[in-house]
Amino acid sequence: xxxxxQNPRYQVTQFGKPVTLSCSQTLNHNVMYWYQQKSSQAPxxxxxxxxxxxxxxxxxxxxxxxxxxxTSFCFLDIRxxxxxxxxxxxxxxxxxxxxGQFFGPGTRLTVL
Amino acid sequence: xxxxxxxxxxxxxxxxxISILNCDYTNSMFDYFLWYKKYPAEGPTFLISISSIxxxxxxxxxxxxxxxxxxxxxLHIVPSQPGDSAVYFCAASDYNTDKLIFGTGTRxxxxx
Numbered sequence: 001x002x003x004x005x006q007n008p009r010y011q012v013t014q015f016g017k018p019v020t021l022s023c024s025q026t027l028n029h030n031v032m033y034w035y036q037q038k039s040s041q042a043p044x045x046x047x048x049x050x051x052x053x054x055x056x057x058x059x060x061x062x063x064x065x066x067x068x069x070x071t072s073f074c075f076l077d078i079r080x081x082x083x084x085x086x087x088x089x090x091x092x093x094x095x096x097x098x099x100g101q102f103f104g105p106g107t108r109l110t111v112l
Numbered sequence: 113x114x115x116x117x118x119x120x121x122x123x124x125x126x127x128x129x130i131s132i133l134n135c136d137y138t139n140s141m142f143d144y145f146l147w148y149k150k151y152p153a154e155g156p157t158f159l160i161s162i163s164s165i166x167x168x169x170x171x172x173x174x175x176x177x178x179x180x181x182x183x184x185x186x187l188h189i190v191p192s193q194p195g196d197s198a199v200y201f202c203a204a205s206d207y208n209t210d211k212l213i214f215g216t217g218t219r220x221x222x223x224x
Contacts, residue, residue: 031210042214090155097210103155
């Protein structure tokens with residue numbers, strides 16, 4: 001089945017220790033997104049790629065970086081996680097606005 | 113400044129009755145609206161959408177209504193089933209972008 005896969009599902013890191021979250025898709029969608037969602041809040045867009053074109057949201061902290069080495073994979077790097085970065089991180093893909101976005105199951109990040 | 117608002121954090125409905133979930137938006141540039149459903153430990157799943165050229169879209173038990181003058185949309189589920197118990201997110205986008213702006217979600221509980 002075509003899908004969006006996120007690994008790991010749960011990630012625990014220490015304060016200040018870099019962490020990488022990964023997302024892969026078999027849908028062959030050209031647009032990929034990373035969202036951060038904290039408890040009882042709306043998912044908040046961090047970045048998105050239109051093919052290889054990277055788009056950073058204005059309020060995404062510099063601590064967050066992303067890479068998309070090919071159509072199928074996208075990574076979220078958090079260089080120095082703080083306690084406030086503990087959240088669910090959702091990856092999504094799309095092939096265009098009116099097709100909607102398809103989400104992975106998310107990675108729950110805990111920062112100790 | 114939240115552009116998409118879901119003012120009811122939770123809703124409880126008896127099985128077989130109608131569930132009505134509401135969403136308000138402030139940005140008059142939004143022209144495409146979506147509803148997503150989210151179960152615990154899963155990513156959001158696309159449910160139904162509506163373009164601003166329409167005022168109603170129906171898919172089985174799910175109907176979305178759009179009132180552009182009031183900047184309000186609603187999702188009707190009838191009849192409600194226990195399996196509909198989930199968090200429902202409203203999202204919106206404008207014609208310039210593939211980005212979605214999400215509301216904070218409404219937790220629907222359907223009880224027997």
